[in-house]
Amino acid sequence: MNWLLPDYLADALPQEAAQVERLRRRALDLFAGHGYELVMPPLVEHLDSLLTGSGQDLTLRTFKLVDQLSGRTLGVRADITPQVARIDAHLLNRDGVVRLCYCDSVLHTLPAAQSANREPIQLGAELYGHAGVEADLETIRLLAATLADLGAPAERIDIGHVGVFAALADAAGLADADEAALLQLLQQKDLPSLRCACADIAEPWRSALLRLPELYGDVAILDRAERELPALPALAAALDALRRLSAAMPELPLSFDLADLHGYNYHNGVVFAAYRRGYAGAIARGGRYDGAGAAFGRARPATGFSLDLRELARLAAPTALPMAVAAPFAEASGSALAQAITALRAAGAVVIEQLPGSPADSRCDRRLSERADGSGQWIIETINRD
Incomplete structure (x- = not known):
């Protein structure tokens, strides 16, 4: 049966392909209107370049092969964001703020979810060169505008800050292995295992870490976090940043989740995710990842977001092929x-x-x-x- 494709790979037939292409054009036009310039990195490049600052998760999702010309190990990209960071840091080498966008296929060794395709079409926008919360504001607003313009507006945008957990883990003096174990349990919302894992952590850090999964809801949760968590400068700064975001975007369906640590090994500030009813996971994710360009010669402030355009095309209102x-x-x-x-x-x-x-x-x-x-x-x- 030579016509069968490998598991979790699929052709895009005319109706789907037309929908994806229509959304791609709309999104890139929207990005261009906000000053984001299109880049097209290669599908394959040196493995160490692709995995810069990404953590173990991306390593496991990346196909590896040997370059017949150089003998070096290459990777088929599983995420375009590191490539764009390389372009900003090494190739463009501009001073000040740089806005870049992209839309192309990536390949995963394993599907991200049971129903996911291993060849997503990753659409995204990245902003480099500004460390202030204003850049996070622009990125979240652009994400919301993109989803609305493509016919699948976000019904909820969860915002968190990895600085909250990082401050508590540092104050508690956790070893790297213990921090990684707690991080995984928080991401999985596995509260019984989290209580066991925190048993030997001294107070007040133990109670504070156990409190994080409960700190979820509207902006009032930030005041509750300030009351119930230890007074640490880094933690207070993270909460202040989240308050500024809330005050600046009253028109968006924002909520706050201080245990949303998706991409913790990669992100180092504000993180966010957009959701819609009827779809199990996030339809788009993003956040701050300052310093990702350090391996390419320049450590730059950076924030951005990405989504799978094929998945979004299924959620957006279908468009009939023209007669x-x-x-x-x-x-x-x-x-x-x-x-x-x-x-x-x-x-x-x-x-x-x-x-x-x-x-x-x-x-x-x-x-x-x-x-x-x-x-x-x-x-x-x-x-x-x-």
């Missing part, structure tokens, strides 16, 4: 028929020339017919299928 005009095959390129077909296509119509002996395409609801008066003019008639 078409059936036309006789124009053998002579300079004929009146050929000129009429060219004019229709220039005006935006889909014109399908019927090859001799072939029926009209099922998408055709009109036909191009020559006038019966012998004038040589061509007119459009409705096809009656009754």
